Every structure is written in C-alpha cells, then in structure tokens.
Amino acid sequence: MSKDQAIVASQRVADILAERILSGDLAPGARIKQDELAEELETSRIPVRDALRMLEARGLVTMxxxxxxxxxSLTRRDLEVSYEIRERIEPLLLADSVPHLTDEDIADLRGVMDRNEQTDDIDEAIALGREFHWITYRRHNTPLLAQIVERVWDTTQSYRRAYMKLAMGGANEGAGRTHDIEHQLLFDAIAKREVETAQAALVMHIRRTRTALVRYGHLLSGSAGEAIPFPPPVLDAVE
Amino acid sequence: MSKDQAIVASQRVADILAERILSGDLAPGARIKQDELAEELETSRIPVRDALRMLEARGLVTMxxxxxxxxxSLTRRDLEVSYEIRERIEPLLLADSVPHLTDEDIADLRGVMDRNEQTDDIDEAIALGREFHWITYRRHNTPLLAQIVERVWDTTQSYRRAYMKLAMGGANEGAGRTHDIEHQLLFDAIAKREVETAQAALVMHIRRTRTALVRYGHLLSGSAGEAIPFPPPVLDAVE
DNA sequence: GCAAGCCTTTATGTATACAAAGGTGAACTT
DNA sequence: AAGTTCACCTTTGTATACATAAAGGCTTGC
Incomplete structure (x- = not known):
C-alpha cells in the first residue's frame, strides 16, 4: 500500500500512454493501434480502448x-487560442489557490526554481516549469476549473516542447532567462500573498509566451492554419 | 440517409444518454448501470462502456x-466557477464567430427569439436559449475553444433548469423578461456586427445570470459547498 | 502508361463468458 | 441493544472470439 499501485489495467494503460505523449515519445498526429498496445502491455484490447477513451477525455487523444x-494535434490557430484561454482562466485558479498555500508550498516553489537554474536539459525544464505552476495551483478548491486548465496544458505540451527546442537551439539565450525572470516575479507576489499582483504576473507570463510562440509558429509547421479535421498532423509529423 | 443514421452502437448509446441527461430525465448524481442500459437499448455492455467514456469526455458523466x-454533479462552488469561466472565454468564441455570421444566421437568431416569446414552457425555453447562443457561435473557427464552452454548458444545464423552475415558479416574473432583454441587446450588437459591443452584452448577460443563480443557490441545495468527491449528489438528488 | 474498380488485408467495433471488487444485510458477539 | 464481521449478491473489469468497415494493392481495361 505504498501509494496506489495500478489497480485496474485500463488506468495503468492510460497512465503509461499519457506519459509517452507528454514526454514527447509519441508526437501529435501519431497513430495508436489498439492491438499493438495491448500486446506490448500484455493485456487485451478492452482496457486499451478504455484507456484511449480516458485520454480522449483529457484531450490527449482523438478518436x-x-x-x-x-x-x-492542434492547428496553429488552436494553439494560439489555447494560450488565450489560459490567459483568461488560470488567474481564476491562481486566486483560488494562493490564499491557502502553506509556507512549505512556497519552499517547494523555491526548490523547483533552484533546480531549474541548474539544468539546461529542455525536457527537464519543461517538466519543472509545469511543476512550478501546478504547485502554485496546489491549494485550489475548484476541480472543474483545474481539470480544464490541465487539459489545455496537456494538449499543448508537445508544441511547447517543440517551440522550446527551436527557440533554445538557436542563438536565443535570452528567451529562457526572460522565462525565469517571469517566474521569479510570480513567485515574489505569491510569497507575499499578493493575489492580484500574482495574477498580473501570470497573465503577462502567458501572454508573452503566446506571442513568442506565434512568432515561431510559421517556422514550426507546414500547416496553412486551417482547421483540419482529423488525420493530418500539423506540427511534429511523426513520420 | 436522411441524416446520419446511427452508424456505430456506442455513438447511438452516447447520443441517447446525453439527451436524457440534458433534458433532465437523468438528474445529477443519478447512478447509471451498464447492464440496465445495455438491455434496454438492446446491445452489449461494451458499447455502453464506450458511450459512458465518451460522455465522461464531455463532462456529463463521472466514472x-x-x-x-x-x-x-457539481458543488455550488463548481457551479459558480463555471459561470466565471464562461464569462471569460465565451467572448473569445463570440468574437471568432460574429464576423463570419451570414444574414441567414441573423434571421435564424431572430426566429429563435420569436419562438421564445411565444412559449412559456421552461424546458423549451432552456432549449431555445441554448440554441440562440450556439447560433451566435456558429461560424467560429476554434473547435477546441468551442468544445470547452460546450462542456461547461453541458455540465451546468441541469442546474440551470432547476434554477429556472424555481425562479419562474415564484412570483418572479421579471427574471425571464430581463433575460429576453439581454438577448435582444446581444442580438442588436451582433446584427450590426459590433463585436466589442456584443462581447460586452454577453459578459453582462452571463454575469447577471451567475449572480442570480448564486442568490438562489442556497435554496436549491443542501450542500455545504464543500467539494464532495464522488457519490453524494448536490442538487436534484435523484432518490 | 495511367486510371479506376475490385479484392484482400488490416484494424476497429461488438458480443459472450468469466473473474474480481464493492456494497449490503444478516448473524453473532460484546 | 449496538456495533462489528463475514458471506452473499450485485455490478463492474477483462479476456477471447467473431463481425464489420476502412485502406491499400493488385489487376484490368482503356
């Protein structure tokens, strides 16, 4: 009973699949065959189907x-809109959480920032960035809102990674630094429990990320920007 | 081939179930047994399970x-937050759609308003209100955003109905009229393609609905407002 | 040589059957 | 009499097997 050992097969499959998608192991647009997964994970197709539906609920998979x-996979337009959504609803989640954050939470935040300064691995930076924000949301009391926010994070994560690898790979050293400074601003406001200041910092952070991402967007993709229904991946074609 | 005859069983089941939930036939918190549904709809439990997962993706069902x-089922807090979310993201969807609305769309809007004035059946008024707003969103180009908005509408529909039956049932004749006036304001702005005015009207409309709903909230529910995990329904207990 | 249609192949959708987890009620103990 | 425990029963989870639809390659005709 250490934690919650994978109780049901479908949940286990869903967890593994989600990890593969979020880690970039499976890129947007990648086909997922039920048979393959079932055989690999030594189960039948039923739990696999269930898992796929679960991930569809999270927005990670489209069936x-x-x-x-x-x-x-998202169109450029979807990606941009995702950030506009975040800009508008994450401040709500933040305001719901910040007043209840403990000193220990603040210490955790500082820890993540420290770890972030010591790494230059992009995948780790992605994970740490995500961890940072979710600590700030940790004490929320609105599961419904959190679920929507998490969904947007999930569906955009692959694109965020693609963008960062492009942006960092270039001579663009400043981008990462700007990001860190914004986190610092957000942290300071949160540490002082200044909710509105924290919200403002968050909005600025998301907005700048969006504009930066849009500026790189046309480099990432071959997409015309039209809303393409299903098969054609937009960025990061898998093969 | 009149429309799209139920192609796959799971989709058919999902459609039927969704209709029952949205119509109020199945209240929040109601237990759904796979066997029962499967037998009633003359299919096996597999498509039923699939359908339940689909509806979970839409937020209508929790497994x-x-x-x-x-x-x-939502807590009072979730319900209130739902409206705060709508207030912030529906203007985005509206702005994305209004510039592309055709004259025919405008005529449809007027038609819905007319039909609404001629009915005093609450269930029909609910459906018409929903139809009205979704016509204004009809020409959007952001499926992801629309999906999120639809989800919020779906999960709150039962509560909206419960509130309306309570509010209308009382001596509160003015509530419905206010609602209609707000729709009229929104319509006028849309007909003139004044996007920002339309957004302002929409925000006002949603905000007022929220405050009205919150004012009645404590009457509707026995819930303390805490986020209750799973089994206990909050409003409209089914038995 | 190219295009179109049929056929094969492959993957998904569904049914039946069995295993296992949860909840409920009754009986027994304190 | 009240609380607790155990067993049964209900309901969900999973595997195997079969049906069906989509996709791609082959053939055939022009």
Missing part, C-alpha cells in the same frame, strides 16, 4: 469511429 | 473504477 486513435 | 458511473 474517430472505425478510423482509429491518434495523439491529438 | 470511478469498480464503483460505476453517475451523472456528473
């Missing part, structure tokens, strides 16, 4: 009857 | 391993 499942 | 599925 179409008789046509299989794919890792959800 | 827990080994404990069954229930119609999603």
């Amino acid at each position: 179409r009857a008789n046509a299989g499942a794919r890792v959800t | 827990r391993a080994n404990a069954g599925a229930r119609v999603t």
